[in-house]
Amino acid sequence: MSAIGSLERSGSSGAVAAQVAPKRRVRDRIFETARQLFYRHGLRAVGVEAIACEAGTNKVSFYRSFPSKDELIAEYLRDQCKVYWQWWDGCVAPYAGDPRRQLEALFDGFVSLTCKDSSRGCSLGNAVIELPEGSHPGREVIEQHKSEMRERLRSLARQIGARDADELGDTLLLLMEGGYLTRLTFSSDGPIRSAAKAVRRLIDSHLAPEPTAHPRKKRA
Amino acid sequence: MSAIGSLERSGSSGAVAAQVAPKRRVRDRIFETARQLFYRHGLRAVGVEAIACEAGTNKVSFYRSFPSKDELIAEYLRDQCKVYWQWWDGCVAPYAGDPRRQLEALFDGFVSLTCKDSSRGCSLGNAVIELPEGSHPGREVIEQHKSEMRERLRSLARQIGARDADELGDTLLLLMEGGYLTRLTFSSDGPIRSAAKAVRRLIDSHLAPEPTAHPRKKRA
DNA sequence: GCATCGTGTTACTTACCGGTAACACACATC
DNA sequence: GATGTGTGTTACCGGTAAGTAACACGATGC
Numbered sequence: 022m023s024a025i026g027s028l029e030r031s032g033s034s035g036a037v038a039a040q041v042a043p044k045r046r047v048r049d050r051i052f053e054t055a056r057q058l059f060y061r062h063g064l065r066a067v068g069v070e071a072i073a074c075e076a077g078t079n080k081v082s083f084y085r086s087f088p089s090k091d092e093l094i095a096e097y098l099r100d101q102c103k104v105y106w107q108w109w110d111g112c113v114a115p116y117a118g119d120p121r122r123q124l125e126a127l128f129d130g131f132v133s134l135t136c137k138d139s140s141r142g143c144s145l146g147n148a149v150i151e152l153p154e155g156s157h158p159g160r161e162v163i164e165q166h167k168s169e170m171r172e173r174l175r176s177l178a179r180q181i182g183a184r185d186a187d188e189l190g191d192t193l194l195l196l197m198e199g200g201y202l203t204r205l206t207f208s209s210d211g212p213i214r215s216a217a218k219a220v221r222r223l224i225d226s227h228l229a230p231e232p233t234a235h236p237r238k239k240r241a
Numbered sequence: 242m243s244a245i246g247s248l249e250r251s252g253s254s255g256a257v258a259a260q261v262a263p264k265r266r267v268r269d270r271i272f273e274t275a276r277q278l279f280y281r282h283g284l285r286a287v288g289v290e291a292i293a294c295e296a297g298t299n300k301v302s303f304y305r306s307f308p309s310k311d312e313l314i315a316e317y318l319r320d321q322c323k324v325y326w327q328w329w330d331g332c333v334a335p336y337a338g339d340p341r342r343q344l345e346a347l348f349d350g351f352v353s354l355t356c357k358d359s360s361r362g363c364s365l366g367n368a369v370i371e372l373p374e375g376s377h378p379g380r381e382v383i384e385q386h387k388s389e390m391r392e393r394l395r396s397l398a399r400q401i402g403a404r405d406a407d408e409l410g411d412t413l414l415l416l417m418e419g420g421y422l423t424r425l426t427f428s429s430d431g432p433i434r435s436a437a438k439a440v441r442r443l444i445d446s447h448l449a450p451e452p453t454a455h456p457r458k459k460r461a
Numbered sequence: 462g463c464a465t466c467g468t469g470t471t472a473c474t475t476a477c478c479g480g481t482a483a484c485a486c487a488c489a490t491c
Numbered sequence: 492g493a494t495g496t497g498t499g500t501t502a503c504c505g506g507t508a509a510g511t512a513a514c515a516c517g518a519t520g521c
Contacts, residue, residue: 047497079498081498081500082499150367168427196419199419203415206366227442267467
C-alpha cells in the first residue's frame with residue numbers, strides 16, 4: 022500500500038502552488054493532502070513521509086507544522102466533524118419547521134452522498150476501528166461526534182412526535198452507520214439503497230395510532 | 242462471535258498446553274492467539290512476533306506454520322465466517338418453519354451478543370476497513386461473507402411474505418451492521434438496544450395490509 | 462542406530478516508521 | 492545591509508515490522 026494515486030504531485034521543490042491564491046502555505050497543502058490520503062487509505066496505512074511528499078514538501082516541514090502524526094489525525098477528525106455538520110445543516114435547513122421532511126431529506130442526502138464512487142463511508146466511523154482503545158487524542162473527537170449524531174436524531178424524532186422518540190432516533194442512527202459500513206464492502210448497489218424507504222417506514226410506524234398492535238398476520 | 246475473553250493464558254514458555262488433549266500443536270496455539278489479538282486490537286495493530294510470543298513460541302515457528310501474515314489473516318477471516326454461521330444457525334434452528342420468529346431470534350441473539358463487554362463488533366466488518374483496497378487475500382472472504390448475510394436476510398424476508406422482501410432484508414442488514422459499528426463507539430447502552438424492536442416494527446410494516454399508506458398524521 | 466519431524470534459539474536482513482539536528486537559501490521588511 | 496521567517500536538504504536516531512538462515516535438541520518410528 023502507500024502506492025497512492027498521486028494527485029497533482031510536483032517535482033520536488035515547492036514554488037508550485039503560487040499560481041493565484043495567496044500562495045498556499047505548506048501547512049495547508051499538507052493538511053489537504055492528509056485529508057485525502059487518510060480518507061482513501063485509512064489512518065495507519067498512510068505515513069507522514071508519504072503525506073509530506075504527496076504535498077510537495079518533506080518530513081521536516083511536516084513536523085514544523087504539526088507536532089505529531091497523532092495530532093494531525095486528531096485535527097483531521099475535528100475537521101471532518103465540521104464538514105459533516107455543514108453537510109447536515111445544509112440538508113436540513115430548507116425544511117425548517119417540518120422535522121419529518123428534515124429527516125427524509127437528511128437520509129436522501131445521505132444515500133446519494135454515500136453511494137458516490139468516491140465515498141469510503143464515514144471517516145469518523147472508520148477511524149474508531151483503527152485507533153487504539155483508550156489514549157489516542159482522536160478518540161474523544163469521534164465519541165463526541167457520534168454522541169451528537171445520536172442526540173440530533175433523537176431530537177428530530179421527538180419533534181416529529183414519535184411514540185418512542187429515543188428508539189426511533191437510535192434506529193435511524195443504526196441505519197446510517199450500517200449504510201456507511203456496508204459502503205466499504207458492497208459497491209454502489211449495496212443495501213444502503215433501502216435506507217431512504219426504511220426511514221419513511223420507521224417514521225410511519227412510530228406515528229401510527231396504536232402501538233404496533235395486533236396486525237400479526239401469522240404468515241398465511 | 243468468537244468469545245475472545247482471554248482463555249487460559251499461560252506465563253511465557255510453551256510446555257503449558259500439554260495437560261490432557263493430544264498436546265496442542267504450535268500451529269493451533271498460534272492460530273487461537275491470533276484470533277484473540279486480531280479481534281481485540283485489529284489486524285494491523287498486531288505483529289507476528291507479538292502473536293508468536295503470546296502463544297508461547299517464536300517467530301520462526303510462526304513461519305513454519307503460516308506462509309505469511311496476510312495468509313494468517315485470510316485464514317482467520319475464514320474461521321470467523323465459520324464461527325459466525327454456526328452462531329447464526331444456532332439462533333435460527335429452534336424456530337424452523339417460522340421465519341418471523343427466526344428473524345426475531347436472530348436479532349435478539351445479535352443484540353445480546355454484541356452488547357457483551359468483550360464484543361468489539363464484527364471481525365469481518367472491522368477487517369474491511371483495515372485491509373488495503375484490492376489485493377489482500379482476506380478481501381474476498383469478507384465480500385463473500387457479507388453477500389451471504391445479505392442473501393440470507395433477504396431470503397428470510399421472502400419467506401415471511403414481506404411486501405418488498407429485498408428492501409426488508411437490506412434494511413435488516415443495515416441495522417445489523419450499524420449495531421456492530423456503533424458498538425465500538427458507544428458502550429453497552431448504545432443505540433443497538435433499539436435493534437430488536439426495530440426489527441419487529443419493520444416486519445410489521447412490510448406485512449401490513451396497505452403499502453404504508455395515508456396514516457401521515459401531520460404532527461397535530 | 463539412524464533418520465525424520467516438530468520445535469526452540471540466536472542472529473540476521475531489509476524495510477519502514479515517527480521524529481530530530483544542522484545547515485542552507487530566498488525573500489520580505491525595516 | 493541586517494534580521495527574521497518560511498522553507499528545502501541531507502543525514503541521522505531508535506524502534507519495529509516481516510521474513511530468513513543456521514544450528515540444536517528431543518521424541519518418534521523404522
